[in-house]
Amino acid sequence: MALRLFNSLSMKKEALRTMTPGMVRMYVCGVTPYDTTHLGHAFTYVSYDVLARYLRWNGFSVSYTQNVTDIDDDILDKAKEVKEDWRALGDFWTRRFLTDMRSLNVAPPDNYVKATDTIPRMVGMISVLLKKGMAYRSGSNVYFNVKKFPRYGGLSRFNDKQMRILQKERGEDPDDPKKRDPLDFLLWKGRSRGEPHWKAPWGDGRPGWHIECSAMINQYLGDSIDVHGGGRDLVFPHHESEIAQSESFTGKSPFARCFMHTAMVMYMGEKMAKSLGNLVLVADLLKVHSPNAIRWMLISHHYRDVWDYTPEDFREADKYAAMIRHLHADGVNSIRESGKRLAGDFRAAMDDDLDTPAALDLIKKRIDGKMDPGTVKALLGVLGFIV
Secondary structure (H helix, E strand, O other): OOOEEEEOOOOEEEEOOOOEOOEEEEEEOOOOOOOOOEHHHHHHHHHHHHHHHHHHHOOOEEEEEEEEOOOOHHHHHHHHHHOOOHHHHHHHHHHHHHHHHHHOOOOOOOEEEEHHHOHHHHHHHHHHHHHOOOEEEEOOEEEEOHHHOOOOOOOOOOOHHHHHHHHHHOOOOOOOOOOOOOOOEEEEEEOOOOOOOEOOOOOOEEEOHHHHHHHHHHHHOOOOEEEEEEEHHHHHHHHHHHHHHHHHHHOOOOOEEEEEEEOOEEEOOEEOOOOOOOOOEHHHHOOOOOHHHHHHHHHOOOOOOOEEEOHHHHHHHHHHHHHHHOOOOOOOOOOOHHHHHHHHHHHHHHHEOOOHHHHHHHHHHHHHOOOOHHHHHHHHHHOOOOO
16 A cells, blocks of 8 residues: 555654554544534544555555543533533533534544543552652642653654643643643542542542543553544643553553544634633534535645634535435445546546545546546545445
8 A cells, every 4th residue: 555644743643553553443533522513623533544444445444533521621610610510521422523524424533432441550650650750749748840751842843932832722730730831741639528539549629631542542442543533722731641541551662653644623723722701513514515515625635734624615516415425326335447537536536635625626527527427426435435
């Protein structure tokens, strides 16, 4: 297979080389379920759905794990705000997210894991990090000591000042007096009144955000993986910290061979985000547009390109979604001799860092020309359309 993906570790496109021939171990950071699914979520998870489908089409066995961060400051804060049990709140929004993903024909990952179901593995990993001297206790908390991991910052390429700014923006506290270094990150938060807690040898409490994903990856995929995905906003501190704690725990490098990051979706000039309140909701779009139209609109943008959503984006998407619905190939959904050139050009586009806009352009020409409907339907299936 000639697939080349842009690796955030090297900042260049690299041929996908897996640890096990014919198998891809893939992990994608999931949602924190305290609110509804917006277009930015859909862009990320449709993009990785396309990757998994394309890998399988090429004969790979894909072991795909995705998490749900069901214990987190955001969930606890939201639960207090709406006066609801934090578990009930998380379960409700998780169901809504999964419903939206099913509506968009996003295939479920092989493992969809709640953070709270992996806490014993987190406790075990933190214990090892403490024994190795890579972590330390301070009061009732446990922190990772970034000075013990010289490559910290190697993924994001930020300097200390930039990292401190981003820490504060993204849920860390560089001014925490319990830390030895402002960049040290929380592995375990000591028990607080009114918050859920779990037992640990160093004291009851709950896990930090970063250790959750490392533990889930270790439990379901092993010490190392082939592809680690998520949104661009997770590069720092989340993925940076995952690398440090995972490689310190296992003693193996690299933790992930390829880090992929989807771009941010903008709306009215700003990043689409719950905190900003400028959300375009998937559930609202589904009232007006078909799942195929939404998927078409999403993957008409390359997964690494920042784009600003406008309702005009649906003009082409609605048109071709309607044409897909009326594709006739006498029930045939396969690549015949006449469509081999299209299939080859499609493969070349997808092999170039999952260039879905180029792949769609190829398909559009065949749909417009009413050519090779069986091949077109087969390739649309690879992209996750309902055909």
